[in-house]
Amino acid sequence: MSASTTSELAPQTDPKAGGPAPLRLDQHIVEIVSDSGEGAQKAGQTFGAVSAKMGNGVWTVEIIPAEIKPPARSRAGASGIRVRLGSKPITNMGDEADLVVAFNEQVLYGRVEQGAYKPGTKILLENRWATDGLDEIREQYAKALADFRSQGFDVIELPMEEECRKLTKNPRLGKNMFVVGMLCHIYERDLDKVNDEVAFVFAKKGAKVIELNQQLLRAGAEFAKANLPFRFHIAPWENEKPMVVMNGNQALALGIMAAGIETVAMYPITPATSVSHHLGSVYPAVGGCLHQAEDEIAAIGFAIGASYAGKTAATVTSGPGLALKTEFLGLAVMAEIPLVIIDVQRGGPSTGLPTKVEQGDLLAALHGTPGDAPKIILAASTIEECYHFVILSRRLAEAFRGPVILLTDANLATGVSPFPRPPAKEEWFAPPLDQSPWSEGLKPYAWNPETGLSPRPIPGQVGGEYVLTGLAHTDESHVAYDPTSNQTGCEMRSLKLAALQKTLKPPKVHGDPEGDLLVVGWGSTLGAIEEAVDRLRAEGFRVSSVHLRFLSPLEPGLAEIFKHFKSILSVGISYNDPPDGPLMNEETRRHAALTVVLREHTRMDIDSWGHCYGQPLTPGTIYAELRQRLTR
Amino acid sequence: MFGLKSDWSLDVPARYFTLEDYEGGTARWCPGCGDLAVLTAVQRICREEQLPPEKVVSVSGIGCSSRFPHYMGTYGFHGLHGRALPVACGVKARRPDLTVWVATGDGDCCSIGAGHWVHATRYNMDMTVMLFDNNVYGLTKNQTSPTSPVGLKTNTHPRGAWLPPLNPLSATLGFTNASFVAQTIDWNPPHLYETLKAAHHHKGFSFVRILQRCPTYTDHVFEELQRDPSQLVVLNHDEGVSLEPSVGKMFPNHERHDPSNLDEARRQAGREDLIPIGVLFRNEACPRYDEYTAQGLDMTMDERIAGLNRELDRFAI
Ligand code: SF4
Numbered sequence: 001m002s003a004s005t006t007s008e009l010a011p012q013t014d015p016k017a018g019g020p021a022p023l024r025l026d027q028h029i030v031e032i033v034s035d036s037g038e039g040a041q042k043a044g045q046t047f048g049a050v051s052a053k054m055g056n057g058v059w060t061v062e063i064i065p066a067e068i069k070p071p072a073r074s075r076a077g078a079s080g081i082r083v084r085l086g087s088k089p090i091t092n093m094g095d096e097a098d099l100v101v102a103f104n105e106q107v108l109y110g111r112v113e114q115g116a117y118k119p120g121t122k123i124l125l126e127n128r129w130a131t132d133g134l135d136e137i138r139e140q141y142a143k144a145l146a147d148f149r150s151q152g153f154d155v156i157e158l159p160m161e162e163e164c165r166k167l168t169k170n171p172r173l174g175k176n177m178f179v180v181g182m183l184c185h186i187y188e189r190d191l192d193k194v195n196d197e198v199a200f201v202f203a204k205k206g207a208k209v210i211e212l213n214q215q216l217l218r219a220g221a222e223f224a225k226a227n228l229p230f231r232f233h234i235a236p237w238e239n240e241k242p243m244v245v246m247n248g249n250q251a252l253a254l255g256i257m258a259a260g261i262e263t264v265a266m267y268p269i270t271p272a273t274s275v276s277h278h279l280g281s282v283y284p285a286v287g288g289c290l291h292q293a294e295d296e297i298a299a300i301g302f303a304i305g306a307s308y309a310g311k312t313a314a315t316v317t318s319g320p321g322l323a324l325k326t327e328f329l330g331l332a333v334m335a336e337i338p339l340v341i342i343d344v345q346r347g348g349p350s351t352g353l354p355t356k357v358e359q360g361d362l363l364a365a366l367h368g369t370p371g372d373a374p375k376i377i378l379a380a381s382t383i384e385e386c387y388h389f390v391i392l393s394r395r396l397a398e399a400f401r402g403p404v405i406l407l408t409d410a411n412l413a414t415g416v417s418p419f420p421r422p423p424a425k426e427e428w429f430a431p432p433l434d435q436s437p438w439s440e441g442l443k444p445y446a447w448n449p450e451t452g453l454s455p456r457p458i459p460g461q462v463g464g465e466y467v468l469t470g471l472a473h474t475d476e477s478h479v480a481y482d483p484t485s486n487q488t489g490c491e492m493r494s495l496k497l498a499a500l501q502k503t504l505k506p507p508k509v510h511g512d513p514e515g516d517l518l519v520v521g522w523g524s525t526l527g528a529i530e531e532a533v534d535r536l537r538a539e540g541f542r543v544s545s546v547h548l549r550f551l552s553p554l555e556p557g558l559a560e561i562f563k564h565f566k567s568i569l570s571v572g573i574s575y576n577d578p579p580d581g582p583l584m585n586e587e588t589r590r591h592a593a594l595t596v597v598l599r600e601h602t603r604m605d606i607d608s609w610g611h612c613y614g615q616p617l618t619p620g621t622i623y624a625e626l627r628q629r630l631t632r
Numbered sequence: 633m634f635g636l637k638s639d640w641s642l643d644v645p646a647r648y649f650t651l652e653d654y655e656g657g658t659a660r661w662c663p664g665c666g667d668l669a670v671l672t673a674v675q676r677i678c679r680e681e682q683l684p685p686e687k688v689v690s691v692s693g694i695g696c697s698s699r700f701p702h703y704m705g706t707y708g709f710h711g712l713h714g715r716a717l718p719v720a721c722g723v724k725a726r727r728p729d730l731t732v733w734v735a736t737g738d739g740d741c742c743s744i745g746a747g748h749w750v751h752a753t754r755y756n757m758d759m760t761v762m763l764f765d766n767n768v769y770g771l772t773k774n775q776t777s778p779t780s781p782v783g784l785k786t787n788t789h790p791r792g793a794w795l796p797p798l799n800p801l802s803a804t805l806g807f808t809n810a811s812f813v814a815q816t817i818d819w820n821p822p823h824l825y826e827t828l829k830a831a832h833h834h835k836g837f838s839f840v841r842i843l844q845r846c847p848t849y850t851d852h853v854f855e856e857l858q859r860d861p862s863q864l865v866v867l868n869h870d871e872g873v874s875l876e877p878s879v880g881k882m883f884p885n886h887e888r889h890d891p892s893n894l895d896e897a898r899r900q901a902g903r904e905d906l907i908p909i910g911v912l913f914r915n916e917a918c919p920r921y922d923e924y925t926a927q928g929l930d931m932t933m934d935e936r937i938a939g940l941n942r943e944l945d946r947f948a949i
Pocket of ligand 1: 660661662664665666667696697766770771845846847848849
């Protein structure tokens, strides 16, 4: 799919709708930007949900300021939502927006500074500031307006609040639904469906509130019809499968339930916390136990205790929490305790960028534990995978008797997109507690010397009594006072990763299996990378990509795949030194985490590209970088 | 047929457990260490209560006393320094059928794991927590602990511990939802046994501070107490610990103390004239978090699948 350019076909007349005929497009990006608390996100979610219901591919992502209540009319306070619509599945937030609704000019600046718009972007701007009582505000508004126009934005000033005041005394709260009405006219959404959605969204607030919001919706649609000289038509996607729509953290919560994970212990941390919010409301449906622990360490300790007692358990965190959990993580490796650790990554190090995205925890996950602590690490690259990979993680944790770290990130956590409705399968649920007598004479760590695997006794099993210990231990779980046990234990735990690797298939190459450039990525950048690669391939460039789901052990055959390309580039939302920066040469330049891992693994020369501005990589920036490399 | 008797039945003879069933590896504590007495008391309680060994889990952190699980013949979890309580809570959360004993020391519980101590007390999950308080770090070889008396010479304070010691009883009685607080001494087996038994019978988080002799590093700290029981006061009550008269006679001071009285319990915990032993506080009415965490355990697979389908459908488009 093309990203920054839309295929604009000849407009057709639309006698039913009246007004100008809609422009036919295969994708479009809309943003609503406001001060926080003005309901922009609810408006965008409503619009996105209706669009998905009408068969469009949709990716919705919230624009979140770092503070809970930033000052009104401030650049840093830009809050809102982006909705990318398409006539095919949409896998990422795309490049610059095509249409923006903004409630004031200062928050718009916040987004302009982030490069969210391009010349030609249509901006529907609230114009009450032009007549504000304060000179200062009127001046700011006039200055900004001139500035935006000089940058080539197509600004249309609209009296949205004034229109809403005709229906409500508090237009600041009502205008979000007015905006949904406008968008529904612009994008030809079915107003009945939108009315239903509004009734659903406000169900808890009662009939009066629903009625008012539906009035605002209609008023918005009529206002747009009377005043806006354009409409857009994005054909629905031909899809027969039943779909669900949710964000990555909701998918994690449902995946936890589908995996039969009975206990989740967590401590609030952005951007992972909303997993617990969803679980808090839905976990009782499967009899699950959500424990909000006193701290990150207690959270993993609680999960480990539950797992030791035979109950499937997970803990959910983000980078700083993962750091605190490190000692327990080492215990889970050492004593081979099955456990799922979900890390919804944010920007780091330290408190870093709590609400923003980064793929910064790979090396911490791999190597953060003292001593040799091999563990399985998976990364979800789509919202759908957030669901399915929890199930996979739970099974791997049990089969390989140890911790599995599942990495996702803030981009997946907050992105909302439809995907085929997953089933609830009995075989995906954890099996019931085994309380049969333990085989006589079987040791608690009866390692298979070929695989390192061993069966695990569960409290309640007669004859299985053993004392789990974090000390180096023998296969009987006795504290090792001999010189060989620690070496043997290390070998057995490491062997498990090799055993798992033998069961994996090489990753699929997106594009031709040979060429000039191969892009390697992992996690949430999948959609953006493939979109960029597709555009370049359509232009005739010999570029392909590979996206890793397993990071420890790595999927097999990577060196073999890499050999067929002239150069290999890892792309990700993670820091690497700019190659032309001061003091930089091959000896000083620090590479991205994925490059470090791949270089060590393949012993090949792999380059890095990416950044950590706290923003997802867009297809357009990846495209530009790759194109430059391919034409160098 | 095949010589089977016609009155053959599937009835399994009732299991009877002896002390040996609760014995694990040979204890490696120093000779004369008070930990051994506690181990024996717990094994005797298990036998008296006929707890199936496979249903008993002892959880510990790191320290001399945290070797405890290794010497039990039951399931055990010897985890991380300071982290016995979160693990024990996790074990209990979804396994109401298991009996949980926690062995923790003054460094483990009152220093590195102090945060968990506050919250596990408040969770009030059903388990017996034994604070082996020897006033010193033994395993790491003689460092000051939070309960070390002022002036105790250790490797980290060779001129004597400077800060006043933390009072684990007063602290626990200050945490919201504390439901059982007791104190005993390792060198009087009947009192130790009766106190731990009362703790085991209490439904909730039973916190027992055990004054524990460490002949290697703090021999002199409890020496006088041992020699001179008049420095102790035995708390008596029908709801507390009952001692045989012959044992009771070993202690010159007795006081009637009603363990349902929190203010009195706090006064006992903080008193400086005598050292109280017995049950200071007990309240069976405190909410128990393990009743909350066990919710949903009885759901069938079909109910769980139906529940998940219902939630998935809420996201359907
Ligand atoms: S050092 Fe003290 S507490 Fe530790 S085993 Fe020896 S006597 Fe017991």
